[in-house]
Amino acid sequence: MRLLKLVPDDTNIDFLQWRKVASFMSFFLVVVSIALVAVKGLNLGVDFVGGQSVRVEFKQEMPPIDEIREKVATIGLGEPTIQQFGSDKAISIRTALPEGDKATADRAGEQLVAGIAKAFPTAKTGAVETVSGKVSGELLRTGAISLALAILGISIYIWIRFEWQFGVGALGRLFHEVSLTFGLFAVTQMQFDLNSVAALLTIVGYSLNDTIVVYDRIRENLKKYRKMEIIPLLNLSINETLSRTVMTTLAMVLALGMLLIFGPDVIFGFTAAMLFGVFIGGYSSVLMSTPVLVWLKVGPDSFVPRTTSGIGGGERIERKDDGAVV
Amino acid sequence: MLDFPRWKTVGISIILLLGILFSIPSFLPQKTVDQLPGFAQIKVNLGLDLAGGSHLLLEADLADLNKTQLANMEKTVRAAMRGERGPDDDIAIGDFKASGSTISFLIRDQKQLDDARDRLAKETQGAGMTGQRDWRVDVVDTTRIVMTMTAAGRDQAVARAMESARDIVDKRVNELGTREPTIIREGNDRIVVQVPGLQDPKALKDLLGQTARLEFRMVDPNGGVGPNGAANVPVGSELVPYAPGEGGGAPGEVLRRQVMISGDQLISAKQDFNQQQMPAVSLRFDSAGSNTFARVTGQNVGKRFAMVLDGKVLSAPSINEPILGGSAQISGNFTVQSANQLAIALSSGSLPVKLDVVEERTVTPELGADSIRKGAIAGIIATVSVLVLMLVVYGRFGVYANIALAFNVFLIIAIMAAFNATLTLPGIAGFVLTIGAAVDANVLINERIREELKRGRRTFQAVELGYTEASRAIFDANVTNVIAAALMFWFGTGPIKGFAVVLTIGIVTSVFTAVTVTRMFVAHWLRSARPTSINI
Numbered sequence: 001m002r003l004l005k006l007v008p009d010d011t012n013i014d015f016l017q018w019r020k021v022a023s024f025m026s027f028f029l030v031v032v033s034i035a036l037v038a039v040k041g042l043n044l045g046v047d048f049v050g051g052q053s054v055r056v057e058f059k060q061e062m063p064p065i066d067e068i069r070e071k072v073a074t075i076g077l078g079e080p081t082i083q084q085f086g087s088d089k090a091i092s093i094r095t096a097l098p099e100g101d102k103a104t105a106d107r108a109g110e111q112l113v114a115g116i117a118k119a120f121p122t123a124k125t126g127a128v129e130t131v132s133g134k135v136s137g138e139l140l141r142t143g144a145i146s147l148a149l150a151i152l153g154i155s156i157y158i159w160i161r162f163e164w165q166f167g168v169g170a171l172g173r174l175f176h177e178v179s180l181t182f183g184l185f186a187v188t189q190m191q192f193d194l195n196s197v198a199a200l201l202t203i204v205g206y207s208l209n210d211t212i213v214v215y216d217r218i219r220e221n222l223k224k225y226r227k228m229e230i231i232p233l234l235n236l237s238i239n240e241t242l243s244r245t246v247m248t249t250l251a252m253v254l255a256l257g258m259l260l261i262f263g264p265d266v267i268f269g270f271t272a273a274m275l276f277g278v279f280i281g282g283y284s285s286v287l288m289s290t291p292v293l294v295w296l297k298v299g300p301d302s303f304v305p306r307t308t309s310g311i312g313g314g315e316r317i318e319r320k321d322d323g324a325v326v
Numbered sequence: 327m328l329d330f331p332r333w334k335t336v337g338i339s340i341i342l343l344l345g346i347l348f349s350i351p352s353f354l355p356q357k358t359v360d361q362l363p364g365f366a367q368i369k370v371n372l373g374l375d376l377a378g379g380s381h382l383l384l385e386a387d388l389a390d391l392n393k394t395q396l397a398n399m400e401k402t403v404r405a406a407m408r409g410e411r412g413p414d415d416d417i418a419i420g421d422f423k424a425s426g427s428t429i430s431f432l433i434r435d436q437k438q439l440d441d442a443r444d445r446l447a448k449e450t451q452g453a454g455m456t457g458q459r460d461w462r463v464d465v466v467d468t469t470r471i472v473m474t475m476t477a478a479g480r481d482q483a484v485a486r487a488m489e490s491a492r493d494i495v496d497k498r499v500n501e502l503g504t505r506e507p508t509i510i511r512e513g514n515d516r517i518v519v520q521v522p523g524l525q526d527p528k529a530l531k532d533l534l535g536q537t538a539r540l541e542f543r544m545v546d547p548n549g550g551v552g553p554n555g556a557a558n559v560p561v562g563s564e565l566v567p568y569a570p571g572e573g574g575g576a577p578g579e580v581l582r583r584q585v586m587i588s589g590d591q592l593i594s595a596k597q598d599f600n601q602q603q604m605p606a607v608s609l610r611f612d613s614a615g616s617n618t619f620a621r622v623t624g625q626n627v628g629k630r631f632a633m634v635l636d637g638k639v640l641s642a643p644s645i646n647e648p649i650l651g652g653s654a655q656i657s658g659n660f661t662v663q664s665a666n667q668l669a670i671a672l673s674s675g676s677l678p679v680k681l682d683v684v685e686e687r688t689v690t691p692e693l694g695a696d697s698i699r700k701g702a703i704a705g706i707i708a709t710v711s712v713l714v715l716m717l718v719v720y721g722r723f724g725v726y727a728n729i730a731l732a733f734n735v736f737l738i739i740a741i742m743a744a745f746n747a748t749l750t751l752p753g754i755a756g757f758v759l760t761i762g763a764a765v766d767a768n769v770l771i772n773e774r775i776r777e778e779l780k781r782g783r784r785t786f787q788a789v790e791l792g793y794t795e796a797s798r799a800i801f802d803a804n805v806t807n808v809i810a811a812a813l814m815f816w817f818g819t820g821p822i823k824g825f826a827v828v829l830t831i832g833i834v835t836s837v838f839t840a841v842t843v844t845r846m847f848v849a850h851w852l853r854s855a856r857p858t859s860i861n862i
């Protein structure tokens with residue numbers, strides 16, 4: 001049986017020649033993402049702003065959004081936010097916290113459900129969520145803390161397992177990935193809730209998975225080819241891991257894509273964010289996380305065992321390798 | 327590569343077999359599982375987002391608790407000053423004030439000050455680990471005693487109140503006849519209530535929102551309330567408002583502060599109908615309560631007493647004759663449902679602190695079932711497409727990876743079932759992600775084998791190097807994922823936690839299946855077939 005080769009043997013693409021363009025683009029995208037979040041803002045769900053949200057499913061044709069908005073506004077809980085899921089029959093209707101009420105979660109949710117049932121008798125309400133202002137504040141805080149700690153914790157781990165340059169590279173890459181994903185949420189105005197934080201954390205974990213594979217190969221090659229210039233060495237490492245990057249990305253895209261198309265619409269945003277993260281991750285693995293190492297001046301000496309003399313240690317590790325040297 | 331010891335093969339096979347066995351009940355319908363013997367009834371729990379149901383987060387109203395604590399201490403002080411040996415033993419006190427976490431009062435006769443302090447010392451207790459007392463007693467201006475609740479005392483009061491509140495919530499939820507509710511304390515002052523299958527949490531919320539502090543108190547015949555709300559309140563009495571819809575327009579009643587009998591002395595409460603066939607609640611008091619009730623009503627024929635629920639008067643009937651036998655009936659503005667609810671609340675005991683619902687999430691069972699169905703379909707399609715991809719790209723090695731992947735699925739389910747973990751909707755996504763991670767591990771290994779072959783290594787050596795060299799990156803990558811999952815578990819709530827659980831279990835099992843199990847297959851194949859070249 002002839003097996004499928006996604007990437008031809010012995011690729012020798014000079015990825016690092018694009019490092020300036022890629023870095024500029026990444027920088028640009030990060031700035032744009034941050035600006036988008038600042039200008040358009042995130043569509044925060046009840047988890048983070050408090051209030052009540054009801055999932056409404058229409059059996060037949062869904063009325064126009066404006067009509068729904070108008071009718072819900074008359075319930076007396078203020079102007080609603082209407083969120084569409086992947087399907088065209090289900091929406092989520094969200095209203096703000098009623099003011100001055102301490103036990104807010106108590107009545108407003110019921111009021112909203114009753115109001116919707118009256119305005120749209122054929123619609124079915126499937127899920128009701130009510131979160132008070134105090135709880136939503138806590139959820140936002142713990143969400144932010146866990147994200148920040150995950151990025152830091154992982155970077156520190158890489159610093160310990162590799163060298164500080166790699167830790168910085170990982171940190172930069174994570175910042176890049178997370179910013180861009182925030183940008184995605186700002187552009188699409190997909191609802192940002194606890195599930196989105198889980199998606200972000202997953203992207204962080206996955207993206208590190210990618211970085212480590214490439215960094216591991218760089219570390220190995222730095223020990224192996226001690227006399228090679230850094231840029232060809234990085235290119236070699238990326239090329240050697242290219243077929244793996246492509247294959248894994250493809251597998252993830254397949255799995256997440258199926259989940260996006262056939263999965264329940266309740267996790268549409270979650271899956272969409274992860275899929276986006278996988279694409280960004282593929283790009284970063286190849287074009288973003290390695291140039292950092294050039295600027296931070298990673299060289300063969302970065303992995304010299306400090307107790308033995310540098311040259312001796314290096315030659316001992318060097319193997320009889322010729323096949324794939326550029 | 328070839329030396330894959332026999333004990334390892336046996337050990338791995340046992341683990342895989344156990345994995346399959348333990349995951350079987352999770353695939354069976356609930357009815358079948360119920361018929362299995364007890365040890366076999368381990369099954370993955372479905373989260374509320376999949377099974378449908380209600381999740382409520384209740385928070386104690388600490389200001390309310392503080393007020394109750396002060397009021398109780400005032401009662402204790404008054405009782406202590408009343409003396410055990412008759413009126414000569416009384417210590418006259420006055421000018422009671424309560425604010426913040428302190429109460430203070432005047433001792434009329436300065437000579438009795440030391441006596442008063444001794445009596446109070448008996449009423450305060452050590453609290454917490456520090457040996458600090460729960461109340462501090464100070465004397466100000468030689469005649470005023472100031473009692474302050476200490477931080478340790480307050481913490482202890484909160485802890486006690488929450489513990490008993492949890493028990494009472496438990497009783498009330500169970501009274502509703504729901505299936506397997508979960509009721510746990512969270513943090514200092516919160517209780518999580520999860521009720522699977524509950525469609526409409528309104529009844530539950532009403533039930534839990536009711537403190538149900540019932541008191542029977544005498545109406546003060548010397549007091550009175552004018553129609554404009556101006557009240558004449560003698561010393562030792564207070565104005566208590568009527569509950570909404572009760573009292574026929576009167577704003578309230580002036581009641582003696584002293585409580586005749588309280589809800590603590592109930593043995594039962596049940597929904598009933600009164601003589602007008604209106605819904606009511608019938609009560610039975612215990613023997614001490616019955617005796618008091620009989621004695622007080624006997625002494626006060628012709629006067630009125632009031633039934634007070636949560637600080638509101640429900641009714642204030644006249645005493646026509648002594649009420650013997652310890653039964654009473656509360657009528658009021660009830661429906662059958664609300665009377666039933668009050669009966670449940672009263673018989674489960676009064677909550678020591680008012681509870682507010684601060685978070686509520688309800689998913690209907692239909693939506694949950696829909697999510698499971700779609701999630702399962704999507705999961706199967708996703709897995710199959712990945713399996714096909716692996717097969718097309720890696721051939722025989724892809725088959726090994728795929729078998730390992732199938733074992734991985736069984737193992738995750740088995741471990742979740744064994745730990746009684748809960749599968750949530752994000753958990754399904756986590757499932758897909760670990761499949762991705764498992765695939766990545768095999769991709770790393772297989773790509774490495776290809777590489778080593780390209781470099782001209784012999785078959786066995788290439789496979790050996792593929793496994794050892796790739797393992798390092800696999801290990802590092804999975805540790806970072808565990809870091810992310812652990813943080814999600816510690817800081818996350820609800821859905822994020824469910825995701826983290828699946829991710830953590832999945833990372834461990836996927837490394838095991840993708841590295842160890844495939845290695846076993848490959849080793850056995852290499853040993854038996856002794857191929858000179860491999861197609862990968």
